Structure formats: structure tokens, C-alpha cells
Amino acid sequence: MSESALIQGVGAPLPISNLDTDQIMPKQFLRIINKAGLDKGLLYDLRFDENGQARADFVLNRPGYARTKVLVGGPNFGCGSSREHAVWGLQQYGIQVVIASSFGEIFYSNAMNNRLLLVILEEADVQRILADVSSPETNQVTVDVESMTVRSHSVQAAFTMSGRHRHMFLEGLDIIGATLAHKEEIQAFAAEHWLQRPWLQGVAQKTREKLGARLGSQPGNS
Structure with a gap:
């Protein structure tokens, strides 16, 4: 089983409904010829103020969330434009999983094809996990692709994914690797x-x- 199939680490709450790809990766960070440095643009207007100073109250700037691997978001996460940079920025920052009750369709495809795991759960389960990760004392989350389960401090929930995507994560393949296998x-x-x-x-x-x-x-x- 690949490292991308069992993910354990800090979960951070980001309960924003309809968080779009322009918020995830603002347009000024798209003027590049490669993928380098996109972690600096991730959620920029939420992480930094108009003077470029880190907002102390934003969750990813708080000490207990310095090595976040799992984001727990609101419904329709990743709606908006099709920019793949949003996915690359999340990965470069260290995010390996996003949990929400629904995702923008194009964002979902971009993420899963790049091996950024998106987990869809019932909104009630998402809310319970959000409550867990809102405290640094209970913010550890485990996501197991093989058993297709999510575990937080007080929640164990099952999720589903396509056979193709599950195979890609178990074998550590992105969409190019999955294609080259044939x-x-x-x-x-x-x-x-x-x-x-x-x-x-x-x-x-x-x-x-x-x-x-x-x-x-x-x-x-x-």
C-alpha cells in the first residue's frame, strides 16, 4: 500500500461553504511557467492581510496546525474555475486530504487525478469532525483508502470512491501513471x-x- 493510501496527521477546520478556486489559489499566483511556489499563494487572502502580514486568527497560522495534512471544509469546496493550480498549491503546502460533503466537479477530477484525496461524507459527519479538529488537543485524523474509512477523535465514518481512483491511491499512481500502466x-x-x-x-x-x-x-x- 502506498503512502498516499494511509494518511495520518493534523486536521484543520475550514468551514467555508462554496470556497472557490480563486480563493484557494488567487489569480496573481498563476503567472508562472511551472508549478513552483504555489504554496505561497494558497488561501492567500485568508492567510494574510492587505499588508502581507499573517492573520494570527486564521487556522493555518496557528501553532497547533503548523503541519496540517487534512482540511475539513464546507459544502461545494473547490467550486469556480477549473484552475489546476488550486490542487497543486494545496499539495505543495502539505495538504493530502480534503474532507467535505460535496466538491466542485472539475476540482474533484483535478484533485483525484493528481492524487490529492477528496473524501465525501454526510454533512452530519463532517460537522462532527469539524468539532474535533477545531481543538489542537483532538485534531488528529486518519484516512484509510484501503478500508475507505475516516477516523477522528470522536468519529469513524465510511466513504466511497470509484474503483479506478481507489486503485490509483493504493498503487501510488496519478492519472499519467495509471495510463502508462496500460x-x-x-x-x-x-x-x-x-x-x-x-x-x-x-x-x-x-x-x-x-x-x-x-x-x-x-x-x-x-
Whole structure:
């Protein structure tokens, strides 16, 4: 079982309904050519004031939540735009699991495909876990993908997930790794496809070459 299949650590309460991806990762942190440094932008306007000073009352800035691995959120967590940076920022910060009663659909796909575990529970169970993690003395949470259970100080609850996603977490695979696991079948399918339809192979390259030759032969292009 991979490390991403059994997660134990500090849980932090973030009971904000409809927390959107612009709040999770504000737009000014999207101007990058790679994924580096997104942890600095995570929940920026909640973590910092207008002068860039840490807000002492925000949960992730409090000493008892310095190494948070699990966020317990409000319903419709991750709604809004499709920016994958929201997922990457959470992961870079150290968040491995988000628990809520519902998630934005695109955010859910982005997260699970990148191996950020999203756990959907009944709102009543989420509220009980929120109560537990609201105190540093009882904020430890365990999430077990193999048994599909969540345990906090006073709660043990079962969750469900698709067979594909469960397999990915148990094997430590993201969506690329899960795809490459079928590399031989993909190559066999491609070989059979080109054998049956050889006239389609390389069409785009041949078209580009023809267009290039035509443009090169026009007056003034020599």
C-alpha cells in the first residue's frame, strides 16, 4: 500500500461553504511557467492581510496546525474555475486530504487525478469532525483508502470512491501513471489501428509539409 493510501496527521477546520478556486489559489499566483511556489499563494487572502502580514486568527497560522495534512471544509469546496493550480498549491503546502460533503466537479477530477484525496461524507459527519479538529488537543485524523474509512477523535465514518481512483491511491499512481500502466495495450491498439487505416497515418505531418512547400514556392518567399 502506498503512502498516499494511509494518511495520518493534523486536521484543520475550514468551514467555508462554496470556497472557490480563486480563493484557494488567487489569480496573481498563476503567472508562472511551472508549478513552483504555489504554496505561497494558497488561501492567500485568508492567510494574510492587505499588508502581507499573517492573520494570527486564521487556522493555518496557528501553532497547533503548523503541519496540517487534512482540511475539513464546507459544502461545494473547490467550486469556480477549473484552475489546476488550486490542487497543486494545496499539495505543495502539505495538504493530502480534503474532507467535505460535496466538491466542485472539475476540482474533484483535478484533485483525484493528481492524487490529492477528496473524501465525501454526510454533512452530519463532517460537522462532527469539524468539532474535533477545531481543538489542537483532538485534531488528529486518519484516512484509510484501503478500508475507505475516516477516523477522528470522536468519529469513524465510511466513504466511497470509484474503483479506478481507489486503485490509483493504493498503487501510488496519478492519472499519467495509471495510463502508462496500460502502455502495452495502448501500443497494441495503435498498431492495429494503423494497420487497418494506413492512409490516416502521418496526415497532419504530410499536410504541414505540403503547405510549407506551397508557401515556399510563392513569389517573395525565396
